[in-house]
Amino acid sequence: MSPQARLRAVSVPNPYFARAHPADASNPRTIPAAVNVRESAVTTLAARGQLDAAQVAAADRFRALWEAIGGAGASGIDPGRIVVDGGKAREPFNERQVNAGKELARCRVLLGVRGYQLVSLVAGEGHSLHEIAGKEKRARLVAADLLRMSLDDLAVLWRLATRRR
Template sequence: MAAITEQRKSNDKRLRDALKVARRKHEEPGSLKSQVEVSQVPNPYHNPAHRVSRSNPLKVSALVNIKESAVGTLYARGHINDAQWAAAGRFRMLWERSGAKGAIAIDYSRVQVDGGKAIDPLPDLVVEATHHLNNCLPVLGKRTFDIMIKVVGQGMEIADIAKTQRQKTTFSDYIKDGLQELAVHWGYKTR
């Protein structure tokens, strides 16, 4: 009788462990990972030619998925200001434009037609974005630049690159300080 009870307990424990793993796997994808909150965002319809008023506000309330990125979470919770948020958006745009997110392959099997223009290997936007990113390196420093690429550019979470709570706090401080430096560098904020 005791052997049967022990076997049931071990089977129950295995089942509970399997359910925990299944829940963890199920929490990761898409919309199950979202957390929507009301946040103040820049008004896309704001007209700077007119005074700020109720009909022409600088900011409006909007629903924002704060888990879309680690920087979005920092902004929605008030840990970074508008200038840092703008710097993060610009850094991410430059990262995506630079082609670091993936390269376009050339199809060598296609027949080249006479009179057709040759394929430009690097468009001007890619070269310009890469140049702007390279100008950020001396402003940020190597370590902060690497963290900014992972978190702001690639969209990784701080928990993915940090092992301990101390590292998470340190990396978030690096990101805040780096965004502050970029905001000053790009003129979103003065010292």
């Protein structure tokens, strides 16, 4: 695949937009940007139209929480262990990491084991549905449906969207 096929032009909020001045050509609200759709599985699914804006926002928030605690390796860290081999001691958890861990625990209770594992693999670790579900189309479709439902639940939990009917 060519590098041009991986990039997609999108409009993003202008970080330099001044609210004190009217929006015009010199002070635009949004600016064009190129997004690599292969950056993560979430951006790929969103670029294909399989995820809506609330689901993408929920996945991004989950990813931020996941990265705050250090990904999958944070669950096995014992901050109170004694370093015997002369290696570098780990820093204790900070307040941000503890809060992220509590929020992820809420997510796990809400989503259940399967939903949480799928969201953590896709949004947290960046695995594609092909890597998770394999080559069988039905398994990928079921995984995509479970991912969308889980992200909808997270969007409602974080008030990013209202529940659909």
